[in-house]
Amino acid sequence: xxxxxxxxxxxxxxxxxxxxxxxxxxxxxxxxxxxxxxxxxxxxxxxxxxxxxxxxxxxxxxxxxxxxxxxxxxxxxxxxxxxxxxxxxxxxxxxxxxxxxxxxxxxxxxxxxxxxxxxxxxxxxxxxxxxxxxxxxxxxxxxxxxxxxxxxxxxxxxxxxxxxxxxxxxxxxxxxxxxxxxxxxxxxxxxxxxxxxxxxxxxxxxxxxxxxxxxxxxxxxxxxxxxxxxxxxxxxxxxxxxxxxxxxxxxxxxxxxxxxxxxxxxxx
Amino acid sequence: xxxxxxxxxxxxxxxxxxxxxxxxxxxxxxxxxxxxxxxxxxxxxxxxxxxxxxxxxxxxxxxxxxxxxxxxxxxxxxxxxxxxxxxxxxxxxxxxxxxxxxxxxxxxxxxxxxxxxxxxxxxxxxxxxxxxxxxxxxxxxxxxxxxxxxxxxxxxxxxxxxxxxxxxxxxxxxxxxxxxxxxxxxxxxxxxxxxxxxxxxxxxxxxxxxxxxxxxxxxxxxxxxxxxxxxxxxxxxxxxxxxxxxxxxxxxxxxxxxxxxxxxxxxxxxxxxxxxxxxxxxxxxxxxxxxx
Numbered sequence: 001x002x003x004x005x006x007x008x009x010x011x012x013x014x015x016x017x018x019x020x021x022x023x024x025x026x027x028x029x030x031x032x033x034x035x036x037x038x039x040x041x042x043x044x045x046x047x048x049x050x051x052x053x054x055x056x057x058x059x060x061x062x063x064x065x066x067x068x069x070x071x072x073x074x075x076x077x078x079x080x081x082x083x084x085x086x087x088x089x090x091x092x093x094x095x096x097x098x099x100x101x102x103x104x105x106x107x108x109x110x111x112x113x114x115x116x117x118x119x120x121x122x123x124x125x126x127x128x129x130x131x132x133x134x135x136x137x138x139x140x141x142x143x144x145x146x147x148x149x150x151x152x153x154x155x156x157x158x159x160x161x162x163x164x165x166x167x168x169x170x171x172x173x174x175x176x177x178x179x180x181x182x183x184x185x186x187x188x189x190x191x192x193x194x195x196x197x198x199x200x201x202x203x204x205x206x207x208x209x210x211x212x213x214x215x216x217x218x219x220x221x222x223x224x225x226x227x228x229x230x231x232x233x234x235x236x237x238x239x240x241x242x243x244x245x246x247x248x249x250x251x252x253x254x255x256x257x258x259x260x261x262x263x264x265x266x267x268x
Numbered sequence: 269x270x271x272x273x274x275x276x277x278x279x280x281x282x283x284x285x286x287x288x289x290x291x292x293x294x295x296x297x298x299x300x301x302x303x304x305x306x307x308x309x310x311x312x313x314x315x316x317x318x319x320x321x322x323x324x325x326x327x328x329x330x331x332x333x334x335x336x337x338x339x340x341x342x343x344x345x346x347x348x349x350x351x352x353x354x355x356x357x358x359x360x361x362x363x364x365x366x367x368x369x370x371x372x373x374x375x376x377x378x379x380x381x382x383x384x385x386x387x388x389x390x391x392x393x394x395x396x397x398x399x400x401x402x403x404x405x406x407x408x409x410x411x412x413x414x415x416x417x418x419x420x421x422x423x424x425x426x427x428x429x430x431x432x433x434x435x436x437x438x439x440x441x442x443x444x445x446x447x448x449x450x451x452x453x454x455x456x457x458x459x460x461x462x463x464x465x466x467x468x469x470x471x472x473x474x475x476x477x478x479x480x481x482x483x484x485x486x487x488x489x490x491x492x493x494x495x496x497x498x499x500x501x502x503x504x505x506x507x508x509x510x511x512x513x514x515x516x517x518x519x520x521x522x523x524x525x526x527x528x529x530x531x532x533x534x535x536x537x538x539x540x541x542x543x544x545x546x547x548x549x550x551x552x553x554x555x556x557x558x559x560x
Contacts, residue, residue: 097447104448105448113442115463128455178448
């Protein structure tokens with residue numbers, strides 16, 4: 001039985017007015033299993049926050065609650081609040097469709113739409129929402145493909161099918177697709193876990209560049225990745241938040257024994 | 269166990285059994301294919317003499333030995349009734365299939381899915397009798413319309429099941445990707461799910477059409493028969509299958525030849541439809557599993 005007390009460090013320099021997204025006593029269930037046991041977390045604006053922890057700690061469920069995708073799974077239940085710019089996105093007056101336009105998501109395995117070309121995939125969010133203006137679509141496609149560091153590789157092949165790209169390119173296409181609808185927050189669920197180191201490096205490069213315009217929340221089981229690209233890190237274990245602080249503090253000066261054990265590889 | 273303990277080669281007994289089993293399964297395959305080849309051969313040999321352009325197009329008597337006919341009205345009648353059946357069964361079937369797939373966990377889905385599968389194997393003569401009672405008797409009229417309705421009962425469960433299974437094959441992650449872009453659920457189903465699964469849908473519809481084209485009992489009881497091109501869908505209408513039944517069981521040798529000719533035409537249409545199915549299956553495995 002692993003010991004360690006639950007300690008949440010009060011970060012002195014975290015200005016609360018710069019919090020973009022926050023959870024308040026967030027609980028989630030899958031059928032009978034209580035996957036999230038009351039999470040209180042603040043995600044700073046225009047920063048990269050990594051959520052890490054061993055398998056089964058609830059990090060994927062947490063991120064799926066942030067854009068109300070978790071509730072689409074049968075037998076899933078969510079309690080508590082998720083607050084975006086002061087508004088609880090789970091209140092009954094809020095339309096989940098609108099929430100998902102403001103909080104975008106990139107999935108663990110790249111999922112470009114197989115019936116669409118690269119161009120159509122990139123602007124899918126706009127096209128499906130009814131945008132027809134060709135100039136606008138062209139400029140948005142180029143902008144988001146550039147932001148995902150994919151433009152140079154595909155600019156001559158935009159009409160080709162989206163699924164004929166390599167795994168890393170497909171994932172960057174999915175990132176471009178998510179960015180094209182101009183969300184404020186981008187959620188990433190282990191986006192590099194199925195990719196080789198070269199592809200991973202390219203995506204990490206783009207993530208660091210993206211935080212100027214977006215708030216990024218990335219789930220990762222790769223500690224080194226969290227250390228490389230994130231400004232803040234949250235460590236979770238068995239459905240609870242164990243520690244949250246700037247990345248350097250968490251890795252160099254962990255307050256909780258559990259965190260220390262995880263970081264030093266004593267379990268994982 | 270040391271290498272020297274292993275037998276130098278497979279024993280003779282094992283070799284004999286291997287060979288024997290191989291021969292047995294090859295014989296089984298040949299036996300399975302023989303009936304099809306015999307029937308095809310028979311139809312081609314007996315039906316070919318009846319074929320001519322006039323046979324295919326005309327309805328007027330083609331011989332002076334009394335009323336006999338080309339199968340023009342029968343071909344048009346069959347297509348008309350299958351067409352009416354498709355107009356009814358495709359929208360309803362696809363809609364039901366969407367429900368089976370997108371609301372798969374609901375109780376209504378399980379119950380209606382079971383009922384749907386029961387209807388798939390329903391004796392088509394009972395379907396014909398049912399439509400006879402509800403449409404033909406009250407209107408005192410055999411009609412292509414009634415025939416079309418009867419055939420739609422045959423097509424509907426096939427389309428519903430194949431649509432449902434094809435859409436279920438579309439990975440959940442694609443729906444989530446679409447919804448994560450802020451696309452509402454109904455748009456996700458229509459623009460992403462159906463679009464990705466459209467090959468399977470087409471396959472299912474073609475299979476249902478092939479099945480309906482070959483049906484006899486339902487249209488015998490509802491559309492009756494005719495030797496003329498029908499002027500409206502509300503009168504007795506000829507069809508290939510009923511033509512085969514009537515002319516094949518008649519006493520006249522020339523009429524029987526014409527029945528074989530019609531059979532040949534019907535077989536060719538079925539082969540054509542099945543080829544189309546094979547072409548649309550392509551990368552979609554669902555059609556292969558659902559072939560009836």
